Amino acid sequence: MKTSAHMSLVQLAFEMTSLRIPVANIMPLRQLSPAVLKSVKYAQIAASIAEVGIIEPPVVVRDEKDPNGFHLLDGHIRVDILRNRGETEVVCLVATEDEAFTYNKRVSRIAIVQEHRMILKAIEKGVSEERLARALNVNISSIRHKRALLDGICQEVVDLIKDRHVPINTIGELRKLKPFRQIEAAELMITMNRFSVSYARSIVAATPESQLVRGSKSVKGLTLQQIEMMESESASLDREFRAIEQDYGSDHLDVVLAIGYVTRLLESAALVRHMAQHHAGILEEFQKIAELQKAA
Structure with missing residues (x-):
């Protein structure tokens, strides 16, 4: 759970108001690779900006020597697209800290979570699902699926996986678990560096009924003995993880x-x-x- 002190720290990491900044005054911290420029994600963001504009403002920090200069902490793709479109200004959040690492620790940065947050913000601003589907070049059912991406996922797990490339169907498997077991599963996946749907399903299969959300079914084709063996192996792996962590x-x-x-x-x-x-x-x-x- 987020404490009020934690929320205060996040609020203090940014100036109180956003700022409209000339794009020419924003200096990227890194160059986008040719692979990123040709990626589906880049094309989707470009289409989204063309259709509904910037939904999530880029994050910058003031240059210590140049009062008109800003360093770009987050939003390299968005700012690059705006430059290519010939846009001259963009509204940004201004960070009070000069370390991108500090900022990135507090904000979800993986593509799937970023897209989820973008969709929610767009809908809050009155953008229809049909318009979002056109912007992201996907069908409406996909928009609805991504809109509900984190429903049933506890905040602690969101914090654990926010910097990880987790398939959308893996998140669906985590949703079958009760919160405490969700946290254990996320920690196991991080320890093993495995986020595949098949691995998530194996964790669900090895989970006792008491730790499953009501209505979630066990994996078909497994005998009671096999399920008990998987539960035992899962408990053993969890103990090993705790020992290694200590x-x-x-x-x-x-x-x-x-x-x-x-x-x-x-x-x-x-x-x-x-x-x-x-x-x-x-x-x-x-x-x-x-x-x-x-x-x-």
């Missing part, structure tokens, strides 16, 4: 300290010469570890 912080710190120590050792020319003469194999492995540090 140890991760200290283990990661140990690895960082060890890598740092090895890197400092290799700064000694005399030590490197000695190891090259007497322990060439160990030196090679140490150098690989040092390269990992540089890559990180």
Whole structure:
């Protein structure tokens, strides 16, 4: 659940009013790749802007040296499309913090959730489902499906998956679970880095009836013994996840300290010469570890 303190922090992350800014004064933090420019998502957003305009304002932060300059934190595709359309101004939210990382932690950024939020905002502004369907080049049933995307999904799960590329049908599987089990399932998917519909269905199949939403059916073709085995495996995996989660912080710190120590050792020319003469194999492995540090 979001606390009032958390909501205050989010509100303080932005200036109180939006601002109409010349597009020429907005400096992107990154360039869009050719693949993004040719993607279906880019074409959909372009069609949406042409049909209903900008629904979700881009987010910028003021340049510390230039009073008329702004850095673009979020909305690179939208601003690029506006430039190509010859638009001269756009209404933006102005962030009070200069780190895109901080902003992105608080706002849903995955494509499916962003599209869901865009649809809701458009409907709130009076845009019809038919017009949205034309803008996004999809049928009306798809709009209605996406409009109800997060119905039955608890807020904690939305926060967990907001930066993940989760298929829309996977979210449908999560909807079959009660809130606490939804959270467990989302954590399992993140741990395994697997968000496929088949994996979500396996979690649902391994879920006891008591943790399923009323009316949700178990997977067909499984015997009671198979379901009990899946439930046992799921519980075991959950225990392993908790154990790994508890140890991760200290283990990661140990690895960082060890890598740092090895890197400092290799700064000694005399030590490197000695190891090259007497322990060439160990030196090679140490150098690989040092390269990992540089890559990180």
